Amino acid sequence: xxxxxxxxxxxxxxxxxxxxxxxSKRPVNIMEICGTHTHAISRYGxxxxxxPNIRLISGPGCPVCVTSAGDINRIIAFSRARPDVIIAxxxxxxxxxxxxxxxxxxxxxxxxxxxxxxxxxALDFARTNxxxxxxxxxxxxxxxxxxxxxxxxxxxxxxxxNLSVLSLHKLTxxxxxxxxxxxxxxxDGFICPGxxxxxxxxxxYGFLADDYHAACVVAGFEPLDAxxxxxxxxxxxxxxxxxxxxxxxxxxxxxxxRRAQAIIAEVYEPCxxxxxxxxxxxxxxxxxxxxxxxxxxLRRFEIPAGDETEPAGCRCGEVLKGMIAPPECPLFGxxxxxxxxxxxxxxxxxxxxxxxxxxxxxxx
Amino acid sequence: MCLGIPGRIIEISGSVAVIDVAGARKTVxxxxxxxxxxxxxxxxxxxxxxxxxxxxxxxxxxxxxxxxIVKR
Numbered sequence: 001x002x003x004x005x006x007x008x009x010x011x012x013x014x015x016x017x018x019x020x021x022x023x024s025k026r027p028v029n030i031m032e033i034c035g036t037h038t039h040a041i042s043r044y045g046x047x048x049x050x051x052p053n054i055r056l057i058s059g060p061g062c063p064v065c066v067t068s069a070g071d072i073n074r075i076i077a078f079s080r081a082r083p084d085v086i087i088a089x090x091x092x093x094x095x096x097x098x099x100x101x102x103x104x105x106x107x108x109x110x111x112x113x114x115x116x117x118x119x120x121x122a123l124d125f126a127r128t129n130x131x132x133x134x135x136x137x138x139x140x141x142x143x144x145x146x147x148x149x150x151x152x153x154x155x156x157x158x159x160x161x162n163l164s165v166l167s168l169h170k171l172t173x174x175x176x177x178x179x180x181x182x183x184x185x186x187x188d189g190f191i192c193p194g195x196x197x198x199x200x201x202x203x204x205y206g207f208l209a210d211d212y213h214a215a216c217v218v219a220g221f222e223p224l225d226a227x228x229x230x231x232x233x234x235x236x237x238x239x240x241x242x243x244x245x246x247x248x249x250x251x252x253x254x255x256x257x258r259r260a261q262a263i264i265a266e267v268y269e270p271c272x273x274x275x276x277x278x279x280x281x282x283x284x285x286x287x288x289x290x291x292x293x294x295x296x297x298l299r300r301f302e303i304p305a306g307d308e309t310e311p312a313g314c315r316c317g318e319v320l321k322g323m324i325a326p327p328e329c330p331l332f333g334x335x336x337x338x339x340x341x342x343x344x345x346x347x348x349x350x351x352x353x354x355x356x357x358x359x360x361x362x363x364x
Numbered sequence: 365m366c367l368g369i370p371g372r373i374i375e376i377s378g379s380v381a382v383i384d385v386a387g388a389r390k391t392v393x394x395x396x397x398x399x400x401x402x403x404x405x406x407x408x409x410x411x412x413x414x415x416x417x418x419x420x421x422x423x424x425x426x427x428x429x430x431x432x433i434v435k436r
Contacts, residue, residue, distance in 0.1 A: 001386040003370040003405060003417055006426060015433030036367050061366075090410075118411020120393060140410075143366040147410040150395040195366040198407065198415040221367075228429055250422035251368075251407055251415050260396045260414065350367075 003250070007222030016227045017049050024234050027053040029186050031179075031322055033172060034193035035062035035350025036221050042355035044223040046230075054234065057185055057322040058355070060175055060275060061193055063139045064092045064348035065320060068274040071168050072098040072344075073306025075137050079103065079111045082301070086129060088122035089137040091115045092348045095341065099307050103137075119151040126155070126163040135297045136165045143195040145169040145286055146260035149267035152288070152295045164297040167288055170273055172196050173204050174284035180212050182278075185322035189215035189233045191226070194248040199264075201256025205244050213242040220248035267292050274308075276344065277317025316343035319352050326356040333357060368407040370417055376402055383408060 032038055038058045041047055047056050060066050076098045079087050087103070094104045094115060107113040112132075116122055119136055126134040138148045148165055155163045172193060180187065192205055197218045208214040215236040219229025229247040236243060246252050264286070273285025288296040297303060310317065314336070315329040326332045326345070336342035338357055345351035371383035371390065379394045383406065393412045394400060406413035 001370070002372075003422060004386075012429055012433060016429060019432055034366055063366075118393075120411050141366055143368070143409055143414065146396050146414070147393075147412045150393065150412065154395070193366060195368045195407065195409060195414065198368075224429060225425075228425075228432075231432065247425070250418045250425060257396060257415055259398050263396065 004222060007220065007224040009224060013044075013223050013227055016224070016231050020054070020227075020231050020234055021051050023238055024051055024054055025238060027055070028188045028234070028237050029055045029057055030189045030191060030230065030233055031057045031059045031185070031187045032191040033059040033061040033176065034196065035065070035348070035352070037061070037191055037193065037219065037226060038352050039350060039355045040221050040223060040226050042359040045359070046223065046226060050230070054230070057187065058319070058352040059179070059322055060278065060320040061141070061172070062345065062348050062350040062352070063141055063144070063170065064096055065316060065344040065351050066170060066275045066277070067093075067096070067139050067168055067344070068276045068308060069098065069310055070274065070306040070308040072096055074303055075166065076101050076103060076106055077306060078301070078303045079106045079113060083111060084132060085112065086125050086132050086134045087111070087113045087137055088116045088119070088125060088134055089113060090139065092350070093137060093139060095347045096344045097311060097342065097347070099309055119148045120154070123151055123155060123160065123163060126160050130162060132162060134163045135301070136163070137168070138165045139168045141170055141172055141193070141196050142199045142264070145268065146199060146263050149263045152267050152292055153263065155295060156292070161294070164295050164300045165288065166297040166303065167268065167286055168273070169268070169286040170275065171270065171284050171286065172200070173207070174281050175275060175278065176208060178278060178281045178284070179321060180214065182321070187214060187322070188237055189217070191229050191233065192216050192218040194218060194220050194252060197252045197256065199257050199260045201254050202244050202246050202252060203254045204256070209242045209244050215242045216244045218246045218248055218252050220251065275320070277320040311342050314343035316345045316353070319345050326353040329353070366409065368409040368414060370405055371408055373400060373402055373404050373406060376400070381413065383413070
C-alpha cells in the first residue's frame with residue numbers, strides 16, 4: 001500500500017541501523033511516548049537491533065492504559081445502575097479489568113455496551129434509538145479528541161438530544177512535563193507521537209528543548225520512520241543538541257491541524273486529569289465547556305467517582321512512567337498475559353506489556 | 365489508539381468522502397480538514413481524515429534516508 005510499504009524496506013532499515021551504530025558513542029535513554037510506536041518498535045525488533053548503549057523506554061501513550069482505575073470502576077458502576085443507557089466505547093476499553101468487573105463482563109450480564117470504531121457510530125445509535133440515552137466513553141489523546149468534539153458539534157447541528165460524552169481525554173505535553181518533573185526515569189530524548197502532533201503541531205514541544213534540554217523527534221509509525229527518528233535523536237544527542245525535529249513531515253507540521261484545534265477549543269476546555277500510575281496532572285484533561293453542557297454526561301447523569309485501588313501486584317503504574325520494563329513485573333507472562341490480563345498495559349493492543357509479551361521472541 | 369492509516373480520496377461530497385484504503389472502501393468524515401480534493405492521500409483515524417499526506421515530503425523522506433545510508 002502506498003505510503004506504508006516503502007517505509008518498511010528491510011535493506012534500508014539495516015542501513016540506518018548501521019549508521020546509528022557508527023555515530024552512537026554514549027549511553028542514552030530515549031522514551032517513545034506513543035503506544036503505536038511501542039508496538040512498531042516491538043513488532044519489528046528495533047529495541048534489540050540497537051546498540052546496547054541506546055535504551056528505549058516506553059511511555060504513557062496508551063489511552064486505555066492511562067485511564068485511571070477509578071474511571072474504569074466508575075463506568076462499570078454507571079452501566080450497572082443504568083441498564084437503559086447505551087454505552088459506546090472503543091474496543092480496547094472492553095476487557096480492561098476494574099476492581100470487580102469489566103465492561104465486557106457487564107455486557108455479558110446484559111448491559112447495553114456497544115463497541116464503536118468511530119464516535120460517529122454513537123451518533124447513529126442515538127438517531128436509531130431515540131427513546132434511549134447514548135453515552136460515549138471517550139478516552140483518547142489529542143488525535144481522538146477532535147473526532148469526539150466534531151461528533152458533539154454534529155449532534156448539536158442535528159438537534160440530537162439523547163447523546164452525551166463522558167470525556168476522559170488526555171493531553172500529551174503536560175504528561176511529558178510531569179514525567180520529567182517527577183525525576184523518575186532519566187530521559188535524554190523523546191520520540192514524539194506522530195498523529196497527536198499532526199493535530200497539535202510540533203511547536204507544542206518547544207518547552208521540552210528549551211526548559212529541559214530534551215531532544216525531540218516527531219516520528220512516523222513504519223519501521224523506517226521509527227529507526228530514522230532514532231537516528232535523528234542520536235545525531236542530536238551526540239552533538240549535545242536539544243531541538244525539536246520532524247521526521248514524519250509528510251503528515252506533521254509545526255502548527256498542526258488548526259481546524260481540528262479550533263474544534264477542540266470550541267467544545268472543550270483544559271481540566272485536571274488523573275492518569276494511572278502518575279496521579280493528577282494539572283491541565284492534562286479536557287472537560288466539555290458550559291456552552292455544550294447538554295452533551296456532558298457528567299452534568300447530565302450522576303456518575304460518582306470510582307475506587308482508585310489498583311489490581312493487586314500490578315505494576316502498570318511504574319511501566320507507564322518508564323520506571324520499569326514489563327518483564328520486571330513479577331506478574332508479567334505468568335499471572336498476567338494477553339489471554340488473562342491483570343492490568344491495562346497487557347489488555348490494550350497499544351499497551352507496553354502486550355507489546356513485550358506478543359513480540360517477546362522477535363529479533364531483527 | 366492513535367493509529368492512523370493512509371488512504372486515497374476516491375469520492376467526496378460535502379464533508380463526507382470515500383477513501384480507498386489498500387483496496388477497501390471506507391466512508392470517512394472530512395469535518396477536520398480544509399482544502400482536500402479527489403486523489404489526495406489522507407490519514408484516517410476513528411472515522412475522520414485528520415491530515416493530508418504531503419506527497420512531495422513523503423518522497424523527500426525516502427531520499428534523505430537513502431542519502432544517510434550512502435554516506436557510510
